[in-house]
Amino acid sequence: MIRDPRDDAELLALVRRYVTPGRRYLKLGGPLLDMQSPEYDRFVRDLREDAGLITADEIAMLLEGSWRERRTATWLVVVSRRTEFRERLGELLLASEVCCVGLAYSVALASFGTARDADLLAAYLDRYLRRPDLAYDQTVVMGALQFIDLNLGGGRADRFREPGGLWQQWLQDAPHMQDDSDPAPSCLSLIRRLCAFVDECAEAL
Secondary structure, three states, rough: OOOOOOOOOOHHHHHHOOOOOHHHHHHHHHHHOOOOOOHHHHHHHHHHHHHHOOOOHHHHOOOOOOHHHHHHHHHHHOOOHHHHHHHHHHHHHHHHOOOOOHHHHHHHHHHHHOHHHHHHHHHHHHHOOOOOOOOOHHHHHHHHHHHHHHHHHHOEEEEHHHOHHHHHHHHHHHHOOOOOHHHOHHHHHHHHHHHHHHHHHHOOO
16 A cells, blocks of 8 residues: 555655655656756755665655655665665565656665675566566666676676577567667666765765
């Protein structure tokens, strides 16, 4: 059951505190890479501050909301390095109940960067590369898994990307992927840049 802040005063208070100021929820992800100073400096400062202030219970409540709440909570989790939320983020990624959050989950797991994070990303690919009818977050999840491979080794993404494997089949069969190009390199680049942003924020906490 997804909690709606319009019907939940406690959740609404958290949304007003952490999610909507400056339309933060819209800027988390790719858009933050296009920010310039002084907006960028202010955004980083405020995000870092809130990541240090928000409690675990408040994060858990935001993760019960819709995409705006979940995206914001996930970024606060990764910036504050709260790896205790790893399994919860993996569950939410696999469930894919709401749109517009997959990149946040992928960045968080890639940034945590352990073998367990790779397993959670691989579980998603095992399920959703078999569903070419669903245009979910297959590309950014693949980028996140490849990012972990670059750091840990082990080639966990290789079994998906082998000739005739699930990745190639999905690229061929997904109606929205018919331009004959492999998006994995650009998604890996995006994940790398966003994880560098996370590192920048986290170092000062």
